[in-house]
Amino acid sequence: MLKIFFVAVVGSFFMTSLTAQAEINVFACEPEWAALAQELGGDKVQSFSATHAKQNPHFIRARPSLIAKARRADLIICSGAGLEVGWLPILVQKAGAAVQPGAVGHLMTSEYVPIIEKPTAIDRSMGDLHPEGNPHIHLNPHNILLIADELAKRLEAINPNNSKIFKERLLDFKTRWQKAITQWEQESYFLKGSAVVVHHKSFSYLIKWLGLNQVGSLEPKPGIPPTSLHLEKLLQQLDSDPADIIIRTPYDPADASDWLSKKSGTPPLALPYTIGGDGDTIDLFSLFDRSLALLIGAVVDQ
Numbered sequence: 376m377l378k379i380f381f382v383a384v385v386g387s388f389f390m391t392s393l394t395a396q397a398e399i400n401v402f403a404c405e406p407e408w409a410a411l412a413q414e415l416g417g418d419k420v421q422s423f424s425a426t427h428a429k430q431n432p433h434f435i436r437a438r439p440s441l442i443a444k445a446r447r448a449d450l451i452i453c454s455g456a457g458l459e460v461g462w463l464p465i466l467v468q469k470a471g472a473a474v475q476p477g478a479v480g481h482l483m484t485s486e487y488v489p490i491i492e493k494p495t496a497i498d499r500s501m502g503d504l505h506p507e508g509n510p511h512i513h514l515n516p517h518n519i520l521l522i523a524d525e526l527a528k529r530l531e532a533i534n535p536n537n538s539k540i541f542k543e544r545l546l547d548f549k550t551r552w553q554k555a556i557t558q559w560e561q562e563s564y565f566l567k568g569s570a571v572v573v574h575h576k577s578f579s580y581l582i583k584w585l586g587l588n589q590v591g592s593l594e595p596k597p598g599i600p601p602t603s604l605h606l607e608k609l610l611q612q613l614d615s616d617p618a619d620i621i622i623r624t625p626y627d628p629a630d631a632s633d634w635l636s637k638k639s640g641t642p643p644l645a646l647p648y649t650i651g652g653d654g655d656t657i658d659l660f661s662l663f664d665r666s667l668a669l670l671i672g673a674v675v676d677q
């Protein structure tokens with residue numbers, strides 16, 4: 376009896392370690408990439424996000440706990456294009472060879488999508504925070520499709536034994552995602568042309584995809600906090616040319632948008648921005664479902 380128990384315990388321990396080996400450790404800079412890795416990898420992937428929805432991904436600290444996580448990573452997946460320039464290089468420097476720039480385990484998603492708001496050499500309108508163009512790429516669902524293709528390739532290269540599973544999961548995800556895009560585009564068609572003011576240029580890809588009109592930003596330049604002079608100018612602009620909504624992320628301070636909203640009568644709207652941005656946003660699908668429902672609700676209410 377004891378022998379059987381011993382065999383069972385050793386057996387299950389062995390199985391557990393096999394399962395653990397089969398998992399790819401994914402270190403994502405933002406929740407959207409951790410979620411995509413989970414969609415494509417299922418139980419073959421263990422993903423962790425360095426930031427959560429209430430944190431500004433431009434500005435976090437390279438804490439020792441993050442360094443430890445990065446060291447264990449088989450794949451680092453981030454937006455890139457300068458979004459994490461203040462903290463990611465330190466983490467990568469202290470991590471293993473598998474996740475260094477140029478390695479298969481180093482994936483900067485912005486390299487696989489068309490970047491918008493790229494400043495020209497003499498144009499400083501994008502400030503110091505978006506010098507390579509806008510890095511908030513995940514809010515155009517077509518970008519997610521392009522990145523899914525690349526991510527699946529990386530997962531296969533890192534763990535060829537599960538290649539078939541990754542291929543199947545990619546196909547299944549793309550089929551469901553494409554169907555969702557069609558539906559999102561149908562239901563949001565009438566939002567086209569709606570005038571929006573943003574806090575930071577976090578929503579430019581969503582705005583471009585939906586055909587909204589970004590008429591102003593509370594920050595004079597990306598990363599420069601709103602000034603009273605700039606807000607007064609925006610107020611004058613909205614008085615003569617009203618906007619439909621003022622949108623912000625869960626991590627943008629609400630004071631500037633509340634002030635402008637009170638003065639101009641333009642309703643403020645906090646969108647989830649990423650997974651966990653509100654209680655209903657639990658995965659990539661609900662991120663878009665929820666963002667569109669909130670936008671449609673805000674525009675219809677007027």
Ligand SMILES: [Zn+2]
Nearest residue numbers: 433504576597
């Ligand atoms: Zn930004």
